[in-house]
Amino acid sequence: MYVPDETDLEIIRLLRKNARLQWREVGELVHLTGQAVGARIRRLEEHGLIRGYTVMTDDEKLGKPLTAVVTVLMKSNRHAEFISFVQREPSVTEAHRISGDGCYSLLVRASGHDELNGMLDRLLEYANYRLHLSTQLIKSHRH
Template structure:
């Protein structure tokens, strides 16, 4: 996929929106040195171009009763395209899985699963992950604490 060329104003817009997704167009325009209409037009172009994929609130997982972050490394029996696709389709339906990456190396996938407690994770493991055809092995590590988490990309 070719790299999208962003100018200095696009970069300022993206940085500002990453810092505060609720900023008004007028406030954003003031920050980046544009009037409101051209600023709104640039935002729309960034959205239509797929650079801005959406907007969301960052929720504290502990405060909503999901303090456990489990990192599961998954090895599949085979790495054929249909096996990879079947796994990805199943994982996409599981709300407990908040991140999942196809990996290089010893394991095929690395995923982060959130849970209310160890029993909830065990239920997820037994009722969903281990029942998926083609899974050869699962190794889980539990996070003791979070040092850094960010959705802000170092643009520019």
């Protein structure tokens, strides 16, 4: 198993803030050449420490202002069917199997109450739920 050193961790921190940084720019910040940074990034990718790159969007500006956290309480052992449902459901942006109170936790982004209620109605085929609506984003690891 590959264990990243402090320079690798700093490269990851920089790329999390701005994945569009050029290797040369990262190198200036970690005191390496761009070529050396490229080699480190490739190694981090090969070992699965960096799994990909993405574009961060503002869901509210894209018409999805409603954020809900849904705790799922399974009614049966149809977990595989439920997981398939979650993977097909476009309003579910994250899904976690959890311990403690509930079986799963879903993060849902919806255009409004109609979209949210439609997803919740479909969810009832598999599980009961507890719903929490977000009133303000305070911190996100994605920003």
